[in-house]
Amino acid sequence: MAQNVGGGSLLIAWQLKDKNVLIVGGGEVASQRIESILTTDAHITVLAPANGLHHRVKEFIDLYPTRITYYDRRFSGPDELRDMNMVLTALDDVDRSREICEMCGKDKVPVNAADIPDLCDFYFGAQIRDGPLQIMISTNGNGPRMAALMKKKVLSALSGREGEAIEKVGGLRARLKERAPGVGGALGRKRMKWMSEVCNVWEVEDLTQLDDALIAKLLDEGWDKDCVPTLDQLKGQPRPRSQKESSESYAWLLATGSFTLGAICATVIFLSRPR
Amino acid sequence: MAQNVGGGSLLIAWQLKDKNVLIVGGGEVASQRIESILTTDAHITVLAPANGLHHRVKEFIDLYPTRITYYDRRFSGPDELRDMNMVLTALDDVDRSREICEMCGKDKVPVNAADIPDLCDFYFGAQIRDGPLQIMISTNGNGPRMAALMKKKVLSALSGREGEAIEKVGGLRARLKERAPGVGGALGRKRMKWMSEVCNVWEVEDLTQLDDALIAKLLDEGWDKDCVPTLDQLKGQPRPRSQKESSESYAWLLATGSFTLGAICATVIFLSRPR
Numbered sequence: 001m002a003q004n005v006g007g008g009s010l011l012i013a014w015q016l017k018d019k020n021v022l023i024v025g026g027g028e029v030a031s032q033r034i035e036s037i038l039t040t041d042a043h044i045t046v047l048a049p050a051n052g053l054h055h056r057v058k059e060f061i062d063l064y065p066t067r068i069t070y071y072d073r074r075f076s077g078p079d080e081l082r083d084m085n086m087v088l089t090a091l092d093d094v095d096r097s098r099e100i101c102e103m104c105g106k107d108k109v110p111v112n113a114a115d116i117p118d119l120c121d122f123y124f125g126a127q128i129r130d131g132p133l134q135i136m137i138s139t140n141g142n143g144p145r146m147a148a149l150m151k152k153k154v155l156s157a158l159s160g161r162e163g164e165a166i167e168k169v170g171g172l173r174a175r176l177k178e179r180a181p182g183v184g185g186a187l188g189r190k191r192m193k194w195m196s197e198v199c200n201v202w203e204v205e206d207l208t209q210l211d212d213a214l215i216a217k218l219l220d221e222g223w224d225k226d227c228v229p230t231l232d233q234l235k236g237q238p239r240p241r242s243q244k245e246s247s248e249s250y251a252w253l254l255a256t257g258s259f260t261l262g263a264i265c266a267t268v269i270f271l272s273r274p275r
Numbered sequence: 276m277a278q279n280v281g282g283g284s285l286l287i288a289w290q291l292k293d294k295n296v297l298i299v300g301g302g303e304v305a306s307q308r309i310e311s312i313l314t315t316d317a318h319i320t321v322l323a324p325a326n327g328l329h330h331r332v333k334e335f336i337d338l339y340p341t342r343i344t345y346y347d348r349r350f351s352g353p354d355e356l357r358d359m360n361m362v363l364t365a366l367d368d369v370d371r372s373r374e375i376c377e378m379c380g381k382d383k384v385p386v387n388a389a390d391i392p393d394l395c396d397f398y399f400g401a402q403i404r405d406g407p408l409q410i411m412i413s414t415n416g417n418g419p420r421m422a423a424l425m426k427k428k429v430l431s432a433l434s435g436r437e438g439e440a441i442e443k444v445g446g447l448r449a450r451l452k453e454r455a456p457g458v459g460g461a462l463g464r465k466r467m468k469w470m471s472e473v474c475n476v477w478e479v480e481d482l483t484q485l486d487d488a489l490i491a492k493l494l495d496e497g498w499d500k501d502c503v504p505t506l507d508q509l510k511g512q513p514r515p516r517s518q519k520e521s522s523e524s525y526a527w528l529l530a531t532g533s534f535t536l537g538a539i540c541a542t543v544i545f546l547s548r549p550r
Contacts, residue, residue, distance in 0.1 A: 004404045005339075008314040010291055011411035012387075012397040013284035039283040064280075108383035112287075122287040129279045132415045133425060136286035140407045142441045143448065145474045150408060150437060153479075157432030162425060166417045173418070199420045204428075251529060258530040262537025270545040 009123065009140055014110075016042035020083055023047070024075045024100060025090035029114045031056035033088045034068070036124060039134075042086075044068045047075050078103050087111045117141055126151040131163030132170070165207035169199060175215050176223060197228045206231040284398065284415055289385075291317035295358055298322070299350045299375060300365035304389045306331035308363045309343065311399060314409075317361075319343045322350050353378045362386045392416055401426040406438030407445070440482035444474060450490050451498060472503045481506040 019042045023033050026048025034057060037044050046061065050072040061070045075096070081087065087104050089097045094116060101119040104111035113119045125138035126147040137150045173195055180187055198218070199207075209231065210218070221229050294317045298308050301323025309332060312319050321336065325347040328336075336345045350371070356362065362379050364372045369391060376394040379386035385396045392398065400413035401422040412425045451466055473493070474482075484506065485493070496504050 004406070005313045006316050006342075008404060008409055009288035010311060010315050010317075011400070011402060011409050012287060012289055013400055013411070013413040013415070014287055014397045015395060016285055036285060038280045040285050041281050042285075067281075110385070120290060122289045125286070125288055127286060129283060131279070132417050134283055134286050134413045134415060135425075135429065136288070136411045136413075138288040138409045138411075139441050140288070140409060142407050142445050143470070145471045146441050146444055149474055149479075150410075153432045153437070154410065154429050157428045162428070166414050166421050169421055170417050195418070196420045199424055204424075251526075254526060254530055255533040258533035259537035259540075262534035262539075263541040264537075265534075266538040266541035267545070270542070 007140075009138060011125075011136060011138060013134065014086075014122075016040040016086070019043070019085035020045065021086045021088065022080065022084045023088045023090065024097075025114075026050075026053040026057045027090060027092075028054050028056070029090035030054065030088075031060065032124075033090055033112075033114075034060045036127070037088075038064065038067065039127075039129060045084075046070045047073060047080065049074060075100060078107070081107050081109055084109055088114075090114045128154060128158075129163075130158070130160065132166045133163045159204060161208045162204055165204045168207050168210040169195075172198070172210055172215050172218070175219060179219055179223065194223060194228065198222070201228050201230060282415075284413060286400075286411060286413060288409065289315075289361075289397075291315035291361070294318070294360035295320065296361045296363065297355065297359045298363045298365065299372075300389075301325075301328040301332045302365060302367075303329050303331070304365035305329065305363075306335065307399075308365055308387075308389075309335045311402070312363075313339065313342065314402075314404060320359075321345045322348060322355065324349060350375060353382070356382050356384055359384055363389075365389045403429060403433075404438075405433070405435065407441045408438045434479060436483050437479055440479045443482050443485040444470075447473070447485055447490050447493070450494060454494055454498065469498055469503065473497070476503050476505060478506075 016037070017040070021037050021042045021044050023030055023037070023044060023046045026046065030046070030048065031054045034044060034046065038060070044064075044067055046057065046068060048057070048070075061068050081103060087100065087109055089100050089111070091097045091114070097113045097116055098119060101111050101113050101116070110121045111119070112122055112124065117123065123138065123141070125136045126144070128135040128137075128151060135154060137147050137154060139147045139150070176191055176195065180191055182188065214231075214234065217234050218229070221227075221234060291312070292315070296312050296317045296319050298305055298312070298319060298321045301321065305321070305323065306329045309319060309321065313335070319339075319342055321332065321343060323332070323345075336343050356378060362375065362384055364375050364386070366372050366389070372388045372391055373394060376386050376388050376391070386394070387397055387399065388394045398413065398416070400411045401419070403410040403412075403426060410429060412422050412429060414422045414425070448470055451470065455462055455466055457463065489506075489509065492509050493504070496502075496509060
């Protein structure tokens with residue numbers, strides 16, 4: 001318990017639906033900030049002189065006209081913060097960034113200033129997104145390179161179908177609630193327990209196959225009978241061989257093949273001997 | 276680019292050093308909230324009647340007397356929010372939670388209300404921590420069970436030495452800055468590029484071995500000579516065979532062994548024939 005206490009950040013999923021985010025600056029970092037905020041449903045305002053816009057910032061402004069409002073000018077003062085729920089500065093001018101952060105502090109508007117960690121209410125990190133699944137990796141200021149390395153490691157553990165699996169499980173939960181309606185209580189706990197068991201027993205790949213017909217079958221054969229059948233049991237099919245099994249049978253094939261070949265060679269040599 | 280736009284949260288690393296966090300409630304969820312905030316350096320205030328305290332909440336209060344201030348009473352009104360930088364409610368009383376959230380909204384204090392997602396400025400998610408490395412997994416409200424499953428997957432990709440590696444890389448960066456001091460400019464870019472290459476070339480396990488002597492050697496043989504030697508080059512050792520190489524040599528051994536055995540068997544049979 002004492003381990004990993006103190007010294008860390010609080011990693012959270014900030015909600016920005018129908019909120020306003022101000023991005024001050026139009027360079028490469030600003031383009032990364034725009035990309036981050038586009039993940040959410042926030043409305044984005046970008047303040048930056050047109051002559052310094054990074055090509056990716058221009059692309060985003062063109063691609064998402066309903067999501068981004070762009071003003072070809074610099075940050076003018078505290079009035080810019082009106083109705084803003086979050087501010088991100090991406091300026092080369094550290095002093096100006098510092099001033100904007102101070103204004104945000106007075107107005108209690110959460111702010112991130114690129115490259116000035118001591119002024120930030122929050123940091124960004126390496127991000128992974130697959131539909132409803134979002135993963136963030138932070139090294140707590142120990143450089144983006146190590147965060148990128150960790151992201152590669154995390155990605156190697158994912159098949160890329162996890163988001164789909166999570167959506168399908170959401171569908172299963174909705175259908176279960178139709179079949180066994182009601183909020184909380186013993187039934188609520190039983191539903192939760194059964195859903196947990198499904199998620200434990202079924203692999204991610206299995207979960208992605210949960211279409212309407214299979215969901216109905218799982219509820220009939222599982223929920224109604226108070227058990228959790230596997231995908232193969234539902235489909236009445238034996239499980240395909242695992243990788244370990246295939247590699248074992250490959251070794252067996254190789255050994256018997258080589259043995260036979262050796263025997264044949266020796267036989268040919270003996271038979272072709274002059275007698 | 277259009278993929279994964281909208282519908283998501285903004286995953287961020289919130290900074291709580293020297294900030295005040297108020298936790299309203301003392302049940303099991305409150306104990307989880309205390310645990311989350313203990314990760315940071317925030318000061319925690321807990322408001323909850325003593326007769327309803329979860330045993331883990333009691334444990335935390337006893338274990339961390341300098342980090343947690345506990346009051347044996349309920350939330351009394353807006354004055355409780357004075358000097359608070361974040362509020363977490365963990366109450367069974369949904370109406371009271373809603374009132375507290377409204378007060379927080381007026382005061383612009385970020386708030387999370389357990390089990391009332393529409394009132395939350397932010398959500399929690401499954402967390403992994405290994406020293407400076409922090410990872411958060413959010414399923415955007417699709418249930419903690421899938422988040423736990425994803426956490427297991429992510430953990431399977433980590434050796435548990437990543438935090439140590441990140442710390443060692445931090446040490447290397449600090450020593451490099453001593454050897455090649457200065458902020459920004461061409462030297463700054465060169466330093467950043469060299470550090471990136473080290474992180475690309477060296478495995479996590481290699482990076483954990485970076486003690487003072489090895490850091491000095493890496494700077495002498497690498498930075499000073501404008502290259503990035505591998506750990507084995509620095510140590511003057513050949514690299515151990517990779518798993519692929521060993522599995523290839525295993526197959527070769529198996530095939531030749533079986534071939535020889537087959538040949539021997541056939542020879543023995545031929546030689547033992549009556550002539």
